[in-house]
Amino acid sequence: MTTSAAILPSAVRPRQALNWFGVAPFFLFALLFLILPTLNIVLGAFRNAEGQATLENLGKLFSPSIRAAFWISIELSLLTAALGCVFGFFIAAAITLGELPRWLRNAILTFSGVASNFAGVPLAFAFIATLGRLGFVTMLLRHWFGINLYGLGFNIVSFLGLALTYLYFQVPLMVLIITPALEGLRREWREAAESLGATGFQYWRLVALPILWPSLLGTLALLFANAFGAVATAIALTGSSLSIAPIVLFAQIRGDVLNDPHLGYAIAFAMIVLTAVANGIYILLRLRAERWVK
Amino acid sequence: MMGKRLWSWLAVVLGGIYFLLPLVGMFDFSLRMQRGGYSFEAYRIVLADTQFQQTFGYSVMLALLTIVLGILIVVPTAYFVRLRFPGLRPIVEFITLLPLVIPPIVIVFGYIRIYNTSSILPLTGSWWGTNILLVFGYATLSLPYMYRSVDTGLRTIDIASLTEAAQSLGSGWARILAVVILPNVFVSVLSGAFLTFAIVIGEYVFAALLNVNSFGPYMVWMGGNRAYEPSALAVVAFAITWVCMGLIQLFTRFSKFSTVRR
Numbered sequence: 001m002t003t004s005a006a007i008l009p010s011a012v013r014p015r016q017a018l019n020w021f022g023v024a025p026f027f028l029f030a031l032l033f034l035i036l037p038t039l040n041i042v043l044g045a046f047r048n049a050e051g052q053a054t055l056e057n058l059g060k061l062f063s064p065s066i067r068a069a070f071w072i073s074i075e076l077s078l079l080t081a082a083l084g085c086v087f088g089f090f091i092a093a094a095i096t097l098g099e100l101p102r103w104l105r106n107a108i109l110t111f112s113g114v115a116s117n118f119a120g121v122p123l124a125f126a127f128i129a130t131l132g133r134l135g136f137v138t139m140l141l142r143h144w145f146g147i148n149l150y151g152l153g154f155n156i157v158s159f160l161g162l163a164l165t166y167l168y169f170q171v172p173l174m175v176l177i178i179t180p181a182l183e184g185l186r187r188e189w190r191e192a193a194e195s196l197g198a199t200g201f202q203y204w205r206l207v208a209l210p211i212l213w214p215s216l217l218g219t220l221a222l223l224f225a226n227a228f229g230a231v232a233t234a235i236a237l238t239g240s241s242l243s244i245a246p247i248v249l250f251a252q253i254r255g256d257v258l259n260d261p262h263l264g265y266a267i268a269f270a271m272i273v274l275t276a277v278a279n280g281i282y283i284l285l286r287l288r289a290e291r292w293v294k
Numbered sequence: 295m296m297g298k299r300l301w302s303w304l305a306v307v308l309g310g311i312y313f314l315l316p317l318v319g320m321f322d323f324s325l326r327m328q329r330g331g332y333s334f335e336a337y338r339i340v341l342a343d344t345q346f347q348q349t350f351g352y353s354v355m356l357a358l359l360t361i362v363l364g365i366l367i368v369v370p371t372a373y374f375v376r377l378r379f380p381g382l383r384p385i386v387e388f389i390t391l392l393p394l395v396i397p398p399i400v401i402v403f404g405y406i407r408i409y410n411t412s413s414i415l416p417l418t419g420s421w422w423g424t425n426i427l428l429v430f431g432y433a434t435l436s437l438p439y440m441y442r443s444v445d446t447g448l449r450t451i452d453i454a455s456l457t458e459a460a461q462s463l464g465s466g467w468a469r470i471l472a473v474v475i476l477p478n479v480f481v482s483v484l485s486g487a488f489l490t491f492a493i494v495i496g497e498y499v500f501a502a503l504l505n506v507n508s509f510g511p512y513m514v515w516m517g518g519n520r521a522y523e524p525s526a527l528a529v530v531a532f533a534i535t536w537v538c539m540g541l542i543q544l545f546t547r548f549s550k551f552s553t554v555r556r
Contacts, residue, residue, distance in 0.1 A: 022374035037404020090305040098302025122531035125524040130319030229397035232498035268400040
């Protein structure tokens with residue numbers, strides 16, 4: 001398809017200049033609504049109110065409250081990314097290698113597509129209705145088993161509650177991404193390992209996991225970024241009682257808390273750096289993974 | 295071998311419990327508004343609420359406009375990049391992936407700083423401007439999904455031959471895109487469109503920070519002020535997500551069928 005320009009009659013080739021009109025709207029759109037707004041924030045992070053270059057804003061990120069917010073965010077994103085990877089891997093392994101009926105595999109993949117998109121406000125409501133003070137599971141445990149969740153110190157408006165909720169979109173995303181990688185594991189590799197006398201455990205440790213690790217680590221990075229940027233779920237679930245980085249930024253933009261836009265720039269800049277690093281790792285490892293799994 | 299199947303079932307059953315309980319919980323809760331029994335009272339109240347009707351209708355409108363804008367931007371770009379500018383491909387792909395890298399809250403923060411009332415282009419100052427900004431913002435959020443599905447669709451057809459054929463019959467670019475290319479990638483465009491719809495309909499952060507009263511902020515307001523109605527809203531939102539994803543599957547299957555027939 002790349003040679004098509006050469007095949008076309010020469011009469012149309014001078015119109016290459018005209019072709020630019022086909023892609024110009026896209027670049028204008030990306031510039032106005034994606035690149036310039038982001039650049040504005042990044043540059044703002046290095047300027048003070050008078051427009052002079054400074055590192056003062058970034059320094060403010062290390063004030064105890066902001067640093068704490070970032071730590072909770074990072075912990076939350078890492079924990080849900082790691083657990084999402086583990087549980088998602090088990091489910092993906094079960095449906096690809098576990099000799100389950102075909103319909104179940106398709107049903108799980110379809111459901112994963114839905115669940116990974118069922119984030120935001122409705123997801124928070126579903127978890128409040130399930131694990132809130134009067135939630136379905138809370139009541140079930142109390143009436144059937146005599147377990148008082150809230151008496152044991154559980155609260156849906158907490159780090160643990162938020163982590164449980166985030167897993168609802170993290171696990172399905174892992175299933176969707178890792179299933180093709182698991183399907184790329186060739187039967188011959190397993191047979192070759194077995195014919196050389198390898199046990200199932202040895203096959204996984206010495207053959208399958210070394211092939212899969214770039215995919216696994218890459219997806220971990222992607223899930224981290226996915227959790228880190230999630231704002232709506234957290235706000236709908238906790239109001240603003242749990243101080244995680246995106247909620248602090250949200251309050252900052254609304255002007256609810258401190259009125260220093262340049263601190264807002266710095267928080268936003270730090271968020272971009274973290275998600276960009278995570279996505280960069282994902283893309284690099286993905287390129288590595290594609291060498292093997294084809 | 296028996297052990298393997300057992301472990302697989304265990305993983306699927308445990309996963310099933312985790313994923314089904316919140317759905318059961320939210321449905322159960324949404325039916326409990328009247329004491330002493332199940333009823334659809336919460337749904338009745340929500341559906342009869344004029345605020346719901348307004349904000350929901352408004353969000354549907356936003357979603358449809360976003361889809362139209364997304365198609366207008368993405369289809370010509372993907373087409374020209376494939377046909378005329380293969381060298382631009384990495385750059386365009388990189389840009390379309392950026393909305394996944396930059397958190398949405400940062401993008402909307404940038405909008406507020408650039409398009410505020412004291413700027414050259416004061417979009418946030420007027421009702422029309424805010425809506426235009428919101429639709430463009432949503433088009434940005436859906437760009438990765440829209441571009442990927444359209445580009446995948448273009449890969450399966452021979453756009454060079456189709457273009458030559460149309461040109462030899464005297465078509466111009468606009469006509470080629472609208473009459474030849476678009477119908478051929480219609481199914482891919484639709485999958486992108488349904489995904490966009492699912493993203494836009496309940497979106498909260500953009501709408502809240504641009505002070506727009508759409509379905510997302512309405513849901514959050516309900517969550518803070520009512521007990522049972524939020525669950526009913528969550529059920530409605532979940533149903534919409536299912537319908538969108540279901541339609542994508544349906545159309546993809548339909549397109550496979552039509553390719554075989556051709």
